[in-house]
Amino acid sequence: MKFVANKDEFLNGIRIVERATVVKGLQPVLANVLIETVGENQIKLFATDFDLSINTTINATIEEEGRFTLPAKKLGEILSRLNDELIKLELNGTTATITCKNSKFDIIGISANEFPKIEENISEDDSMEIETQPFIKAIRQVVSAAAGYETNNLLSGVFSQVNENILEMAATDGNRLARVREAVTNASVREDHPFEMIIPSRVLSELSKIATLTEAENIKICKERKKIVITIDKTKIITSLIYGQFPKYNQLIPQTFPKEAVINKTNMISALERVAVMVNEKNSIVKFEFADNTLKLSGDSPDAGNSQDELDIQYTAEPLAIAFNYKFILEFLKIAEAEEIKIQLNSPLSATVFVPCSEEDYIYLVMPVQLRG
Amino acid sequence: MKFVANKDEFLNGIRIVERATVVKGLQPVLANVLIETVGENQIKLFATDFDLSINTTINATIEEEGRFTLPAKKLGEILSRLNDELIKLELNGTTATITCKNSKFDIIGISANEFPKIEENISEDDSMEIETQPFIKAIRQVVSAAAGYETNNLLSGVFSQVNENILEMAATDGNRLARVREAVTNASVREDHPFEMIIPSRVLSELSKIATLTEAENIKICKERKKIVITIDKTKIITSLIYGQFPKYNQLIPQTFPKEAVINKTNMISALERVAVMVNEKNSIVKFEFADNTLKLSGDSPDAGNSQDELDIQYTAEPLAIAFNYKFILEFLKIAEAEEIKIQLNSPLSATVFVPCSEEDYIYLVMPVQLRG
Numbered sequence: 182m183k184f185v186a187n188k189d190e191f192l193n194g195i196r197i198v199e200r201a202t203v204v205k206g207l208q209p210v211l212a213n214v215l216i217e218t219v220g221e222n223q224i225k226l227f228a229t230d231f232d233l234s235i236n237t238t239i240n241a242t243i244e245e246e247g248r249f250t251l252p253a254k255k256l257g258e259i260l261s262r263l264n265d266e267l268i269k270l271e272l273n274g275t276t277a278t279i280t281c282k283n284s285k286f287d288i289i290g291i292s293a294n295e296f297p298k299i300e301e302n303i304s305e306d307d308s309m310e311i312e313t314q315p316f317i318k319a320i321r322q323v324v325s326a327a328a329g330y331e332t333n334n335l336l337s338g339v340f341s342q343v344n345e346n347i348l349e350m351a352a353t354d355g356n357r358l359a360r361v362r363e364a365v366t367n368a369s370v371r372e373d374h375p376f377e378m379i380i381p382s383r384v385l386s387e388l389s390k391i392a393t394l395t396e397a398e399n400i401k402i403c404k405e406r407k408k409i410v411i412t413i414d415k416t417k418i419i420t421s422l423i424y425g426q427f428p429k430y431n432q433l434i435p436q437t438f439p440k441e442a443v444i445n446k447t448n449m450i451s452a453l454e455r456v457a458v459m460v461n462e463k464n465s466i467v468k469f470e471f472a473d474n475t476l477k478l479s480g481d482s483p484d485a486g487n488s489q490d491e492l493d494i495q496y497t498a499e500p501l502a503i504a505f506n507y508k509f510i511l512e513f514l515k516i517a518e519a520e521e522i523k524i525q526l527n528s529p530l531s532a533t534v535f536v537p538c539s540e541e542d543y544i545y546l547v548m549p550v551q552l553r554g
Numbered sequence: 555m556k557f558v559a560n561k562d563e564f565l566n567g568i569r570i571v572e573r574a575t576v577v578k579g580l581q582p583v584l585a586n587v588l589i590e591t592v593g594e595n596q597i598k599l600f601a602t603d604f605d606l607s608i609n610t611t612i613n614a615t616i617e618e619e620g621r622f623t624l625p626a627k628k629l630g631e632i633l634s635r636l637n638d639e640l641i642k643l644e645l646n647g648t649t650a651t652i653t654c655k656n657s658k659f660d661i662i663g664i665s666a667n668e669f670p671k672i673e674e675n676i677s678e679d680d681s682m683e684i685e686t687q688p689f690i691k692a693i694r695q696v697v698s699a700a701a702g703y704e705t706n707n708l709l710s711g712v713f714s715q716v717n718e719n720i721l722e723m724a725a726t727d728g729n730r731l732a733r734v735r736e737a738v739t740n741a742s743v744r745e746d747h748p749f750e751m752i753i754p755s756r757v758l759s760e761l762s763k764i765a766t767l768t769e770a771e772n773i774k775i776c777k778e779r780k781k782i783v784i785t786i787d788k789t790k791i792i793t794s795l796i797y798g799q800f801p802k803y804n805q806l807i808p809q810t811f812p813k814e815a816v817i818n819k820t821n822m823i824s825a826l827e828r829v830a831v832m833v834n835e836k837n838s839i840v841k842f843e844f845a846d847n848t849l850k851l852s853g854d855s856p857d858a859g860n861s862q863d864e865l866d867i868q869y870t871a872e873p874l875a876i877a878f879n880y881k882f883i884l885e886f887l888k889i890a891e892a893e894e895i896k897i898q899l900n901s902p903l904s905a906t907v908f909v910p911c912s913e914e915d916y917i918y919l920v921m922p923v924q925l926r927g
Contacts, residue, residue: 255831255858262828276859283864284828289857455635455657458628484662485628486649491656 182218182247182272186239188281191268192260194239197394197416198228199253200387201235213250215296216270218243227299228253233384234299235391237416248293251277259286301419303410308403309343309376313413315363316400317392319350320385322543325512326359327352327382338379338423340430351430352382357509358430362542378404379423384411391416434546435532438525440498442471443538446522449476450514452490453507456480459488460507466550467507471526472500480507503529504550510535513545555591555620555645559612561654564641565633567612570767570789571601572626573760574608586623588669589643591616600672601626606757607672608764610789621666624650632659674792676783681776682716682749686786688736689773690765692723693758695916698885699732700725700755711752711796713803718748724803725755730882731803735915751777752796757784764789807919808905811898813871815844816911819895822849823887825863829853830880832861839923840880844899845873853880876902877923883908886918 195214203211215227221243227236249272260268265282272278279286320339328336339352343365351360388411392400397414404410404422411418456467460480470477474496480488503526514522519537526533529552535545568587576584588600594616600609622645633641638655645651652659693712701709712725716738724733761784765773770787777783777795784791829840833853843850849867854860876899887895892910899906902925908918 252858258831259828259861262824262831264824284825285862286832286859287861288832288859451635451637452657455632458631458635459659459661485625486659486661488632488660489658 182216182249182277183245183270184218184224184241184243185267185269186224186241188260188263188266188268190239191241192257193394194226194237195253195257195260197237197391198226198235199257200390201228201230201233202253203230204254206230210250210291210295211297212252212254213291213296214253214256215248215250215293217248217293218246227296229297229299231297232381232420233387234301234419235387235416236299236301236419239415245271247272249277249290250293250296251288251290255288259288299419301410301417303403303405303408303419305403307376307405308401310399310401311343311348312365313392313397313400315348315365317389319348319361319363320389322361322516323350323352323359324382324385324389325352325516326354326357326545328354330381330383335379335423335425335427337382338427339382339385340379340427341377343376351427353428353430356506356548358433358546359513360430360434360544360546376402376404378402378409379425379427380409381420381423384418384420388413388418391418433532434534434544435525435527438527438534440471440496440501440526442476442524442526443495444476444492444522444524445494446514446517446520446537448492449522450511452478452492453511453514456488456490457507457511459486464550465506465508466504466552467510468502468504468552470500470502471496471498473497498526501526501529502552503533504552505533505547506550509547513547517543517545555589555622555650556618556643557591557597557614557616558640558642559597559614561633561636561639561641563612564614565630566767567599567610568626568630568633570610570764571599571608572630573763574601574603574606575626576603577627579603583623583664583668584670585625585627586664586669587626587629588621588623588666590621590666591619600669602670602672604670605754605793606760607674607792608760608789609672609674609792612788618644620645622650622663623666623669624661624663628661632661672792674783674790676776676778676781678776680749680778681774683772683774684716684721685738686765686770686773688721688738690762692721692734692736693762695734695889696723696725696732697755697758697762698725698889699727699730699918701727703754703756708752708796708798708800710755711800712755712758713752713800714750716749724800726801726803729879729921731806731919732886733803733807733917733919749775749777751775751782752798752800753782754793754796757791757793761786761791764791806905807907807917808898808900811900811907813844813869813874813899815849815867815869815897815899817849817865817867817895817897819887819890819893819910821865822895823884825851825865826880826884826887829861829863830884832859833880837923838879838881839877839925840883841875841877841925843873843875844869844871846870871899874899874902875925876906877925878906878920879923882920886920890916890918 217225224241263281268281276287342349348363395414401412456478459482468479476492476494478490517537519539521538523536590598597614636654641654649660715722721736768787774785829851832855841852849865852862890910892912894911896909
């Protein structure tokens, strides 16, 4: 194998696929990127941890075809420090030599034969295309509400549905639920056949990062029963779908609320962060007391002391005291774009809904925590 | 105790003294700052880990005198998040209440009686004043060459000598030596009695950070046989001196060198960082080959591969191959201000001296490493 490639393009490709490498696993080859020449003008990079596989194609001038694997991290480090546009890579036995201007590196790799085979071909029967921008925005709005990553845990997935011109995504870890609806144009979905799937949240997080490295306007998704291939620009992400019945979350969202408050996001973030200096680190509880256009926040740390803060808000209903894990609220406030946030309340133990005033299709429901004493 | 203080001034004071707190020690009170009212318009903050004690004074309006200790870290966190200029602190039993605009914190503290007594009074017989700027600059140039911090290890100290109008500082860990001479004006040292001491390198690192938080033009040092008090602005640093005979380092610096190279600092830093991607992580050895206006750098990592780079330099002497721990060289290059660096060489096993071309009073000597094979 021998080729010349543009350094930045090659590095970008490594940065995309290395998200699927396993750095300290039992199989050393999984820490590597498989590099494969394709015809005379392209190389393809592959990485996989079996759960998630990523490949991407970059331009190169091939002088000698071949395939070989090299450690992703070292390769990225080397490329990022080189100071010329073009790099040359040449394979000699188990060593690849990279040269660039006055610099030369011999990197020990592993034979391509040891790299696992990933089936990336999938029927195009069940597929759709969606605009990148609203899809990635929706991912960012819901993904952190999913449960921690575990294979086959339904709640570690994000429910995604595309229905003609509406994308709906939702995630919940049982304590909170984020749901967003985004208008999309030209999603190529058959009217009578909505496109539904539960995608592992980790895969969507990686996709949203990869999207920032490409300029593709559309993302294509092909799915089979338990597998999807997401194509963005020259990159393909192959992963298992989570299979099962996602909770009927829309039924969990109350339709009416007897009480409503409107708060300023920036003030609320500072006040919450202040009060949070003195909370019980085990449960992160902050008490919210709504009364008479005022919100009083308070924290209590058994060893360190307690904290209180007061905010001017819009609230004219009956006084209400309710408590939350403040981290859930802070996470939402930092994602929301609107400056004004509506808080829809019922009773101290009922689901509370946070809605950004200018993005009413994005709702964030949090279950309160019972206050003792 | 009850007082009103400026939030930023109070926070600055905490940031200064908290460098001497012990966060997870056996004595909880050492994680705290002792706050003591002084007269009607000042409070004094103290912290100590027994090795190092720091105190500072800030302005405050005292309404009720007293002394109490509060956790430094929590106090800093709280103050940094408050959003008004003035804060009020009031003691009630074992809890101090801080109020600021709409925010209120009750912080549990520890009685001042549990805080160790630090003797900060010292005879003024043996004292001097020195300009802050050249003193701090000299500290930054030598301090990283000292051995790691251990009580009573002579090489973990920095030798400092003030002789009329010259400050000389030196540090060595046995593998390298940094020595700097700075002109100082008006150092109040008696002509017949040079001021000499070995100050723990850790104390000097803290002093250089504290200096950035104050605007004092001069630093005053009072010393006894085993103790010094360093006064900078309203802050006093009290610490033990290291006692013993510092190596006669000036004798170790060769006076003449048969070979000399001049290199460009920025190019050398990039090339070293590139080559360092492939070095043996156990010894960090990089080989330097000087020949014919060229410097070839090479690294070799037994598992990962090897690296080479070439730099244009000024060098016309006989070819010379020599190896160093590249981290020592990189550390020096990042401190040196000059763009051109002179490298004075002798043989593959002799001390090599690095000198910034425009700061010839700053020299950095590195012992080479023997190359195998």
